Amino acid sequence: MSISPFMAAINQICDEKSLSKDTVLETIEAAVAAAYRKDYGKPSQNIKAKFDPESGAIKVWQVFDVVEEVEDDQNQKTLAEAKKIKKGAKLEDQVEIELTPHSEFGRIAAQTAKQVIIQRIREAEREMLYKEFKEKENQIINGTVQQIEGSTVVIDLGKLNGLMLSSEQIPQEKYYSGQRLKFYVLGVEETGRGPQVLVSRAHPNLIRGLFELEVPEISAGTVVIKDVAREAGSRSKVAVYTTEEGLDPIGSCVGQRGTRIQAVLAEIGDEKIDIILYDENETKYIINALSPAKVEKVTLDKKEQKATVEVAEDQLSLAIGKGGQNVRLASKLNGRSINIEKVVPKKGKEDKEDKSEEEVSTEIVSEETPKEEKIEKPKKKSTKAKAKTKTKDKK
Numbered sequence: 001m002s003i004s005p006f007m008a009a010i011n012q013i014c015d016e017k018s019l020s021k022d023t024v025l026e027t028i029e030a031a032v033a034a035a036y037r038k039d040y041g042k043p044s045q046n047i048k049a050k051f052d053p054e055s056g057a058i059k060v061w062q063v064f065d066v067v068e069e070v071e072d073d074q075n076q077k078t079l080a081e082a083k084k085i086k087k088g089a090k091l092e093d094q095v096e097i098e099l100t101p102h103s104e105f106g107r108i109a110a111q112t113a114k115q116v117i118i119q120r121i122r123e124a125e126r127e128m129l130y131k132e133f134k135e136k137e138n139q140i141i142n143g144t145v146q147q148i149e150g151s152t153v154v155i156d157l158g159k160l161n162g163l164m165l166s167s168e169q170i171p172q173e174k175y176y177s178g179q180r181l182k183f184y185v186l187g188v189e190e191t192g193r194g195p196q197v198l199v200s201r202a203h204p205n206l207i208r209g210l211f212e213l214e215v216p217e218i219s220a221g222t223v224v225i226k227d228v229a230r231e232a233g234s235r236s237k238v239a240v241y242t243t244e245e246g247l248d249p250i251g252s253c254v255g256q257r258g259t260r261i262q263a264v265l266a267e268i269g270d271e272k273i274d275i276i277l278y279d280e281n282e283t284k285y286i287i288n289a290l291s292p293a294k295v296e297k298v299t300l301d302k303k304e305q306k307a308t309v310e311v312a313e314d315q316l317s318l319a320i321g322k323g324g325q326n327v328r329l330a331s332k333l334n335g336r337s338i339n340i341e342k343v344v345p346k347k348g349k350e351d352k353e354d355k356s357e358e359e360v361s362t363e364i365v366s367e368e369t370p371k372e373e374k375i376e377k378p379k380k381k382s383t384k385a386k387a388k389t390k391t392k393d394k395k
Contacts, residue, residue: 007053017125018159025051027120031113035105036060038112046075048096061096129160130195133188140209143199145179155183155199168200170233173269182267184209202232207273210264211238217252224249226278229332233271237289237329239278250275274329282307282334289330293319296343300336307336310343 010024032049041047046063064075066082066089082089089095105113143155143162151166153175162183169175183199184206190196200206208228217223222244230236242249253275254261261273274292279285286307287295297310311319319340320327331338 010053013121017121018128019121019124023124024121025053027117027124028053030120031116032058033060034116035113036099036102039105040099040102042074044072044074047099058101060099060101062099064095064097066091066093066095126190126194130188130190133157133160133185133195133197136185137187138205139185140182140206140213141185141199143181143183145175145177145181147177148175157197157199160195160197162197162199164199164201168198168202170201170269170271172233173201182206182210201268202230204228204230204236207236207238207264207268210267211253211260214255214260214263215253217242217247217249222247223252227333229329231325231329233269235272235274235325235329237274237276237333239276239285239289239333241278250277276333282336285334286330286336286338289333290319290326290338293326295319305336306339307334308339308341310341313342316340316342 010021010028013019013024014021029049029051032051033047036049037043037045037047041062048061048063050059050061052058064077064082064085066079067076068079068091070076070078077085077095079089079091082093082095085095085097086093141157143157146154146156146161148154153164153169155162155164162185164183168186181201183201184203186198186200186203188195188197205228207230208225211225212218215223218225223240223242225238225240227239228236238253240249240253242252252260255263261275265271265273276288276291279288282300283298286298286309290309293311293315295309295311295315299308301307309319318326321329327338327340
C-alpha cells in the first residue's frame with residue numbers, strides 16, 4: 001500500500017531527528033490548532049486538532065472545563081451546560097464541542113504553525129537526548145575532542161557535545177582537536193539550550209569503568225572492585241576481592257603478562273596503578289593498602305576513625321610515599337586517617353657471655369584484641385658462633 005506524500009515527509013522527519021511518529025503527529029496537530037485559533041478563533045481558546053496523515057482530513061474541537069461557577073466564559077461550562085453536551089459529565093471533567101474545520105489558513109496563521117512545529121520538534125529532540133544520556137550517567141563513553149575554550153574542553157559525543165571542566169581534567173594531559181578518548185559521565189542537566197553533559201577524565205570511577213571494560217571477571221561478578229582511590233595523572237590504588245573460591249582477583253585484573261592492566265594504563269597515560277586485595281578485617285586492609293611498604297604494627301581507634309601504623313625505619317619513606325601520596329591514597333581507600341610512625345626496636349637480655357641480641361616483633365593491635373593480648377610472631381633466633389682460645393704458659 002502506497003503512502004501519501006505527507007506521510008512520507010513525516011517518516012523522513014522521524015528518521016532524521018530520531019523521533020517517534022506519534023511525537024511528530026502530535027506536533028503537527030498542535031500547529032494546526034494554533035493556526036486555527038489564529039485565523040478562526042480567539043487567542044485564549046483551548047483548541048484541539050486531530051490530523052489524519054493518510055487522508056489529510058482535519059477535525060477541530062474546543063475544549064471546556066466543567067466548573068460550578070463560570071469565570072472564563074471561553075473555556076468553562078457549568079455542570080448543567082456540560083450535561084447538555086455530554087451526558088454523565090461531572091465537575092472537573094472536560095467536554096468538547098466540534099468546530100467547523102478549515103483547510104485554508106492565512107500567511108500569519110501558517111507562519112504560526114511553522115514556528116510551533118519547529119519549537120515542538122526541537123523540544124522533543126531535547127527531551128529524547130536528555131533521556132538517552134541520562135541513562136549513561138556514571139558510565140564510560142567514547143568521545144572526540146572538538147575544541148578547547150579557555151580551560152574547558154568541548155567533547156563531541158555524537159548527538160550532542162559534552163563539557164569537561166578544568167577540575168575534571170588529568171593534570172599535564174594535553175588535549176587537541178580530533179583526539180579520541182574515553183570519558184566518565186558525571187551528570188546530565190537540562191538547560192534552556194538543551195541537555196548539558198558533564199564528563200570527566202580525573203574521576204576515580206574512570207579507573208573502575210576501564211577495568212570493567214577490560215576484565216571479563218568483573219562483568220561476570222566473580223571479581224569485585226571494592227574501592228578506588230585516585231590522584232589523577234599520578235597514582236591510583238584499586239582494592240579488589242573475589243566471590244569465587246580459588247580465583248586470584250589481582251591476577252585477573254593484571255591479566256596474562258600484564259595485558260589487561262596495560263590496556264587500562266594506555267588510556268590514562270603515565271599514571272601508576274596499585275591493585276591490592278580487599279579484606280573485611282580493617283587492620284589487614286590497611287596493611288594491604290599501604291603496599292608495597294611492610295607494616296610492623298597497626299593500632300585502630302574506631303571512635304576517632306584513625307589508625308596508627310608503625311613501620312621499620314627502612315620502610316618509613318616507602319609507607320609515606322612521595323609527598324605523602326602512598327599513605328594519602330591508603331587513607332582514602334579505607335576511610336580512616338592514618339598516622340605513620342617509626343617502630344622502636346626492642347632489645348633482648350644479655351646472654352651468659354655478656355652478648356646482646358636485637359629482637360623485633362610484628363604486632364597487630366585493634367579494639368577487638370585487648371592490649372595485653374598482643375599477637376606476636378615467633379621471635380627470630382640469633383645464631384652466633386662461639387670460639388674459645390686456650391693458651392698455655394711455656395715454662
